Amino acid sequence: MMTDREKALDDDLAAARSEVAGEGWEMSDALMARILADAAAEMPRPSADAGRRGLWSALVSTLGGWPAVSGLAAATVAGIWLGAAPPPALDTFLAGDPVSISFTTGLDVLEADG
Amino acid sequence: MMEGSRSGRAPAETSREAAEDARLLAAYAAGDLSAARLLTARLAPRALAQAGRMLGDRAEAEDVVQEAMLRLWRQAPEWRSGEAKASTWLYRVVANLSTDRLRARRRQAPIEDAERIEDSSESASDRLQQKARLAALRDALGGLPERQSQAVALRHLEGLGNEQIAEIMDINVRAVESLTARGKRALVAALARRKDELGFEE
Incomplete structure (x- = not known):
């Protein structure tokens, strides 16, 4: 048995339901825009990581692949070593300044890419 | 509806x-x-x-x-698409x-103040009285224990079945039945108190 008060509650609940089923409760463009702005801001960004990897691989391929890069690194290290501790015979064996040539070549390539 | x-x-x-x-x-x-x-x-x-x-x-x-x-x-x-439905979630x-x-x-903002102002200014208007009744309903819903409030709203405002509510609330169907029954009784009591206080007609 439903009491009058239970009946009144059911009427109120029905009124609350139909209130929102009526006009003025459609999805608006403004709400869609707010929600999508959040979606864009929260978007997971695999593309950002790919971008960072992309920069490295572009740099590496510009220099002629990884073997060339390790060659360049070895040459640079050797150049630094030669600059820091030139063997006594080097001055007579090589006229000029091979150390600075090695550095300049590497830096030019890096700067041209960046 | x-x-x-x-x-x-x-x-x-x-x-x-x-x-x-x-x-x-x-x-x-x-x-x-x-x-x-x-x-x-x-x-x-x-x-x-x-x-x-x-x-x-x-x-x-x-x-x-x-x-x-x-x-x-x-x-x-x-x-995890296998574990949860986006709509249920x-x-x-x-x-x-x-x-x-x-x-x-x-x-x-305790509802009493706003209600009384509206009531005294245009108590003759049916529309206002319905607005006040719905405001009272929502206020009473907010006064229920949280789970009762949610179960009553899903059952009686959304019109969902008990099994779906059970899935949404992650409880069993009997718990849903219990929550909605207790919630409705509490709502009836709260609204009856308010109607007595404000002299709403039913």
């Missing part, structure tokens, strides 16, 4: 709909923003209606929907957020 709340989610369709929601969510997580637009178009209107029925206020309902969808976007990368989040707001509203 309950049909509207069930639109587009008849049981036979549910698993297909859920699979499509999951696919769109995965596409969004993989960087496809147009998937977010489609997903919003599928899920947000119903969420807006749910929040609107609970809160009776469009601006507040919109805030709830935006917040619920924001949580969905944040969940997207870890979403959203029902739960919107119910939680709306209940929080009803309770906060009750703490911040």
Whole structure:
């Protein structure tokens, strides 16, 4: 048995339901825009990581692949070593300044890419 | 009058709909923003209606929907499509957020003051009286224990079946029945008290 008060509650609940089923409760463009702005801001960004990897691989391929890069690194290290501790015979064996040539070549390539 | 709340989610369709929601969510997580637009178009209107029925206020309902969808976007990368349905998850989040707001509203602005002002200025208007009755209903809903409030709203404002409510609230069907029965009794008592106080006619 439903009491009058239970009946009144059911009427109120029905009124609350139909209130929102009526006009003025459609999805608006403004709400869609707010929600999508959040979606864009929260978007997971695999593309950002790919971008960072992309920069490295572009740099590496510009220099002629990884073997060339390790060659360049070895040459640079050797150049630094030669600059820091030139063997006594080097001055007579090589006229000029091979150390600075090695550095300049590497830096030019890096700067041209960046 | 309950049909509207069930639109587009008849049981036979549910698993297909859920699979499509999951696919769109995965596409969004993989960087496809147009998937977010489609997903919003599928899920947000119903969420807006749910929040609107609970809160009776469009601006507040919109805030709830935006917040619920924001949580969905944040969940997207870890979403396990086999474990949860986006629509069920959203029902739960919107119910939680709306209940929080009803309770906060009750703490911040006790309804009695506003009610009495309206009542004295235009008590003859049926429309105002209905507005006041619905405000009283929502206030009473906010005064229930949280789980009762959610179960009553899902059952009697959304018109959902007990099994679906059980899934949404992650409890069994008997617990849903118990919550809605106790919640309704408490609502009847709270509204009866208010009607006695304000002299509403029924």
